[in-house]
Amino acid sequence: MTEPVGTPAERAAALAAAARAGDRRALARLLTAVENHTAVAEQALRVLYPLAGGAHLVGITGPPGAGKSTLVAALIAELRAAGRTVAVVAVDPSSPITGGALLGDRVRMQSYASDDGVFIRSMASRGHAGGLAATSTSAAAVFDASGFDIVLLETVGTGQSEVEVAAAADTTVVLEAPEMGDEVQAIKAGLLEVADIVVVNKGDRPGAQRTAAQLRAMLAPPGEAGRGSGPAARRPEVLVTTAMSGEGVPALLAALDRHRARGSGEATPAARRARAAAQVRGVLVERLWARLAAPGLAGATDAALEAVARHDTDPYAAADALLAALGREETR
Amino acid sequence: MTDRPLKVLIAKPGLDGHDRGAKVLARGLRDEGFEVVYTGLRQTPEMIVTAALQEDVDVVGMSILSGAHMTLVPRVCEQLRARGMGDVLVTLGGIIPDDDIEPLRAAGVAGVFGPGTTIREVADFMRARATPREA
Ligand SMILES: Nc1nc2c(ncn2[C@@H]2O[C@H](COP(=O)(O)OP(=O)(O)OP(=O)(O)O)[C@@H](O)[C@H]2O)c(=O)[nH]1
Ligand SMILES: [Mg+2]
Numbered sequence: 295m296t297e298p299v300g301t302p303a304e305r306a307a308a309l310a311a312a313a314r315a316g317d318r319r320a321l322a323r324l325l326t327a328v329e330n331h332t333a334v335a336e337q338a339l340r341v342l343y344p345l346a347g348g349a350h351l352v353g354i355t356g357p358p359g360a361g362k363s364t365l366v367a368a369l370i371a372e373l374r375a376a377g378r379t380v381a382v383v384a385v386d387p388s389s390p391i392t393g394g395a396l397l398g399d400r401v402r403m404q405s406y407a408s409d410d411g412v413f414i415r416s417m418a419s420r421g422h423a424g425g426l427a428a429t430s431t432s433a434a435a436v437f438d439a440s441g442f443d444i445v446l447l448e449t450v451g452t453g454q455s456e457v458e459v460a461a462a463a464d465t466t467v468v469l470e471a472p473e474m475g476d477e478v479q480a481i482k483a484g485l486l487e488v489a490d491i492v493v494v495n496k497g498d499r500p501g502a503q504r505t506a507a508q509l510r511a512m513l514a515p516p517g518e519a520g521r522g523s524g525p526a527a528r529r530p531e532v533l534v535t536t537a538m539s540g541e542g543v544p545a546l547l548a549a550l551d552r553h554r555a556r557g558s559g560e561a562t563p564a565a566r567r568a569r570a571a572a573q574v575r576g577v578l579v580e581r582l583w584a585r586l587a588a589p590g591l592a593g594a595t596d597a598a599l600e601a602v603a604r605h606d607t608d609p610y611a612a613a614d615a616l617l618a619a620l621g622r623e624e625t626r
Numbered sequence: 627m628t629d630r631p632l633k634v635l636i637a638k639p640g641l642d643g644h645d646r647g648a649k650v651l652a653r654g655l656r657d658e659g660f661e662v663v664y665t666g667l668r669q670t671p672e673m674i675v676t677a678a679l680q681e682d683v684d685v686v687g688m689s690i691l692s693g694a695h696m697t698l699v700p701r702v703c704e705q706l707r708a709r710g711m712g713d714v715l716v717t718l719g720g721i722i723p724d725d726d727i728e729p730l731r732a733a734g735v736a737g738v739f740g741p742g743t744t745i746r747e748v749a750d751f752m753r754a755r756a757t758p759r760e761a
Binding site: 318319322323325326329330388389392393394395396397398400401404406407408413414415416418 | 630631652653655656657658659660661662663664665666670672673676677679680681682709710711
C-alpha cells in the first residue's frame with residue numbers, strides 16, 4: 295500500500311478501494327480512521343456503508359473471564375474449516391483516568407498469522423460518549439464491505455455502552471460461566487434481554503448443565519421472553535460449550551446460522567429501529583459534544599461544566615442552557 | 627482527535643517460557659495512558675508483524691530473555707518494512723550484550739532497554755519518538 299494523498303475524500307476513496315481489493319494494510323488504516331472519527335473515516339463510510347450488509351454481524355458479550363475470547367478462537371477455527379472468512383473486533387475498556395487500555399483478547403486467538411481469511415482487531419472503548427456502538431458497528435461495516443463473511447464483536451458485558459455494542463449486532467450471544475451457587479445471579483436482566491442465543495461456557499466444569507437448565511427455566515415463560523413482543527418474539531436458545539476443547543462449538547455455529555437465516559424477517563420492525571437508534575444516538579451525542587467544544591461555544595461549555603462542578607447549578611439546567619446556546623448558534 | 631493514545635504492541639518472541647516482565651510492562655504502559663495490545667508468549671516474527679499490521683500500532687515493543695534476539699528481531703524489522711510499516715517504532719527490552727546493540731540499531735531497532743529501565747523511561751521514549759499517523 296502506498297500512503298494515499300489528497301483531500302480526505304480522495305484518501306478515503308483510495309483506502310476503501312484498496313481494502314476492498316484485499317489490501318490488509320489499507321483495511322487496518324481505515325479501521326484506525328474509524329476509531330479516531332476522522333474526516334477520512336466519514337468519507338470512507340459514506341462509500342462503504344451502502345456496500346455492506348452481506349456479512350453476518352455477531353455480538354458476543356458476557357462477564358469478564360467467561361471465555362468470550364476463547365470461544366471466538368474456537369468459532370474462528372470452525373468457520374475457517376468451513377472455508378468462511380472471519381473478522382473480529384475485540385473491545386476492552388479504557389481507563390477513564392489515564393485513557394490507557396490493556397487489549398489482551400488476541401492472546402487467545404493466536405495461530406492465524408498466515409491466514410488472510412482471518413483479521414483480528416482490538417479496540418479500546420475510549421469512553422466515547424455513547425458512541426462505542428457506532429464505532430464498532432462502523433468498523434464492522436468496513437470489514438463487511440471488504441468481503442468478510444462474518445464479523446464477531448467481543449465486548450465485556452459490564453457497562454451500558456459495552457452491552458449496546460453486542461446488542462447492535464444481527465445476532466447477540468450472551469455468554470455465561472457455570473454458577474457455583476444456587477442461583478444464576480451473574481446474568482443481569484439487562485444482559486439477558488439482548489440475547490438471541492445464551493451460551494453457558496466451560497461445559498467441562500461442574501454445574502454447567504444445571505446452570506443451562508436454570509436459564510432455560512428462567513427464559514421459559516412464553517409471551518414475555520425474548521426481544522420485542524408479539525407473536526414474532528422467540529425465546530433465546532440456551533447452549534452449552536467448552537470453548538477450550540471446541541465441544542459444542544459446531545452446534546453454536548449452527549444456531550448462529552439458523553438465527554441469521556430467520557434473519558431480519560423475524561426481528562420486529564421495532565427491534566430493527568432500536569438497533570439503528572443505538573447506532574445513530576452515539577454519533578449524535580458525539581457531534582453535539584464536538585459542537586459544544588468548538589470555538590464559538592467552548593467558553594460557555596466550560597463555564598457550564600465548572601458551574602456544575604461547583605454545585606452552583608444542576609446538570610439538567612446546565613444541559614438545557616447549552617442546548618439553548620446551540621440553538622442560538624444555529625440561527626446566527 | 628489529535629490527542630488519541632499511542633497504540634503499542636507488546637510481544638514476546640522466542641521460546642522462553644514466562645512473560646511476567648512483558649505483562650508488567652504492558653500494564654505499566656496502560657497506566658501511562660497507552661493502548662497496549664498484548665499478544666502472549668512464543669510469538670514468531672510473522673505473528674508479531676501480522677498483529678502489528680492488523681492492529682495498526684505506532685510502536686512494536688519486544689521483550690526477549692532467551693538470547694535469540696539477533697535472529698528474531700531483525701526479521702521482525704525486515705518484515706515490517708516489507709509490509710509497508712517501516713515507520714513503526716521498534717523497541718527491545720531484555721538482557722542485550724553491548725556488542726549486539728549497534729547491529730540491532732542498524733537493523734531498525736530504535737530503542738534498546740536493559741534490565742534497570744523504568745516503565746516511565748520506556749513510555750517517555752515512545753512518546754518522544756513514535757509518530758502517530760492520521761488516516
Ligand atoms: N475450564 C474451562 N476454562 C475455559 C474455557 N473457556 C475459557 N476458559 C478459561 O477461562 C479464562 C478466561 O478466558 P477468556 O477467553 O480470556 O475469557 P474472556 O471472557 O474473553 O475474558 P475477558 O476478555 O477478560 O472478559 C481463561 O483462563 C481460559 O482458558 C472452557 O471451556 N473451560
Ligand atoms: Mg476476552
